[in-house]
Amino acid sequence: MSICEYLGIELEYVVWGLAGFAAFLFLLLLINMGMTAGLKKKYKKFMGDSDARSLEEKMDGYIQQFSDLIETNYQNKNRLDKLEGQMNLTFQKIGLVKYDAFNEMGGKLSFSLALLNEKDDGFIINAMHSREGCYTYIKEIIAGKSVIVLASEEKEALDMALNYK
Helix, strand or coil: CHHHHHHHCCCCHHHHHHHHHHHHHCCCCCCHHHHHHHHHHHHHHHHHHCHHHHHHHHHHHHHHHHHHHHHHHHHHHHHHHHHHHHHHCCCCCEEEEEEECCCCCCCEEEEEEEEEECCCCCCEEEEEECCCCEEEEEEEEEEEEECCCCCCHHHHHHHHHCCCC
């Protein structure tokens, strides 16, 4: 007595079931082969003309370059922070007014020069030119204001500096 007779299953159903299962496995095999071929193409494209050893060397080189970039970026950031701190002390705003201090002189040889930093601190240099000589004096500016009264030309130079962009 055979197993099929013992279980009450006809041999024809078993053969058809196994054939269907084999067809299913064959379909899975085709799908797997297609996916493998796609992966091989991607692998070859990724590897290029190199082997795994040279790819590892390339990656080590890229990692070293990346580390160098991080270090350079850190150094640049420190330099920029230092420069920004120094910028507060430099004169960034300028106002210049040329004028005739005395009516008999021509050519606007006298001038008022305002130089201010970011906090509007600085000074105004006033040079008055006459036939007898040139007289130069300076007035200190703190927060955009002078303790000493300013002449109209000095005030104009200060306004120019305060509105300097």
